[in-house]
Amino acid sequence: MSTPPRLLSACAPARPLGVALSGGADSVAMLVTAARLWPGEVHALHVNHGLQAAASTFERHCTETCASLGIPLHVARPDATGEAGDSPEDAARRARYAALAQLARNAGLRCVLLAQHADDQVETLLLALSRGAGLPGLAAMPARFERHGAVFLRPWLDLSGAEIRAWLRDEGVAHVEDPTNADTRFTRNRIRHEVLPALERAFPQWRVTFARSARHAAQAQALLDEMASADLATMEGAPVIDTLRGWPRARQANVLRHWLRSVHGATPSAAQLEELLDQVHACTTRGHRLHLRVANGFVQRAGARLAWTPSV
Numbered sequence: 001m002s003t004p005p006r007l008l009s010a011c012a013p014a015r016p017l018g019v020a021l022s023g024g025a026d027s028v029a030m031l032v033t034a035a036r037l038w039p040g041e042v043h044a045l046h047v048n049h050g051l052q053a054a055a056s057t058f059e060r061h062c063t064e065t066c067a068s069l070g071i072p073l074h075v076a077r078p079d080a081t082g083e084a085g086d087s088p089e090d091a092a093r094r095a096r097y098a099a100l101a102q103l104a105r106n107a108g109l110r111c112v113l114l115a116q117h118a119d120d121q122v123e124t125l126l127l128a129l130s131r132g133a134g135l136p137g138l139a140a141m142p143a144r145f146e147r148h149g150a151v152f153l154r155p156w157l158d159l160s161g162a163e164i165r166a167w168l169r170d171e172g173v174a175h176v177e178d179p180t181n182a183d184t185r186f187t188r189n190r191i192r193h194e195v196l197p198a199l200e201r202a203f204p205q206w207r208v209t210f211a212r213s214a215r216h217a218a219q220a221q222a223l224l225d226e227m228a229s230a231d232l233a234t235m236e237g238a239p240v241i242d243t244l245r246g247w248p249r250a251r252q253a254n255v256l257r258h259w260l261r262s263v264h265g266a267t268p269s270a271a272q273l274e275e276l277l278d279q280v281h282a283c284t285t286r287g288h289r290l291h292l293r294v295a296n297g298f299v300q301r302a303g304a305r306l307a308w309t310p311s312v
């Protein structure tokens with residue numbers, strides 16, 4: 001059997017499962033291979049954001065593909081109302097994961113497969129580097145994660161887009177081409193069409209080696225998260241200013257980032273975190289007032305500790 005089905009069987013997902021189906025080449029290939037491997041145990045999940053003129057074409061294609069394969073299709077049409085500061089793409093992505101998790105729950109599915117592949121992973125990594133991201137960004141996309149109570153898997157992170165498309169062509173399977181994928185005004189598309197071919201020529205092994213770097217970063221980040229949790233637990237869940245000040249700056253930054261992000265869902269910018277660390281340092285002076293905007297709220301001094309308040 002050719003490459004995509006073999007790689008999918010190696011991930012041994014819990015079943016029945018859902019395949020997140022956009023109607024594009026990658027997720028159609030994933031649906032077809034999953035349905036062949038696990039007949040009767042695969043459902044398709046489609047989210048119609050209604051944002052693009054092509055949205056109804058995509059949904060119609062999903063309906064036709066699933067009817068021809070005899071696979072149940074579940075469709076959601078969420079409102080993409082994001083959070084403050086979200087780009088329309090971020091808002092749509094957020095709404096998509098929530099909708100996919102809801103569809104999976106309603107259909108009693110044990111996990112959801114996403115069809116992102118090695119090219120997508122490298123694009124994500126390069127975009128993170130271009131922003132000067134830290135370890136969480138360099139970890140790129142995890143192969144497994146849980147969100148909104150559902151388990152999401154990306155079994156194709158080692159497979160190239162070209163391999164998937166070649167397989168689809170050989171099998172004669174139809175898919176819809178997203179018209180925005182060719183638009184090189186989007187940075188991600190410029191990476192795909194201009195940078196990846198050059199990378200391929202310079203480093204023929206990039207798919208394996210870049211993915212390995214992303215995994216190293218993910219492992220290191222997991223350790224830092226564990227350390228931050230342990231540090232926060234010693235302070236009973238809220239940062240104690242004097243304790244923080246006894247630690248090296250990198251350890252302070254680690255625990256504060258974790259406290260804001262994991263406990264309060266607020267992701268500080270690099271500049272905000274630096275400012276917060278400077279303010280913590282200035283707290284040597286008794287009575288130094290600390291009041292700083294961070295993400296969608298404020299960090300303040302509350303006696304010996306820091307406290308976070310969301311803005312209303």
Ligand SMILES: Nc1ncnc2c1ncn2[C@@H]1O[C@H](COP(=O)(O)OP(=O)(O)OP(=O)(O)O)[C@@H](O)[C@H]1O
Nearest residue numbers: 020021022023024025026027045046047114115116
């Ligand atoms: N509207 C959608 N409904 C359901 N799943 C989606 C939708 N859009 C994307 N996905 C899932 O998320 C993955 C990544 O999305 P992304 O936007 O990068 O892919 P795409 O280029 O739109 O589609 P494809 O991967 O199918 O070619 C897809 O492979 C697919 O599994």
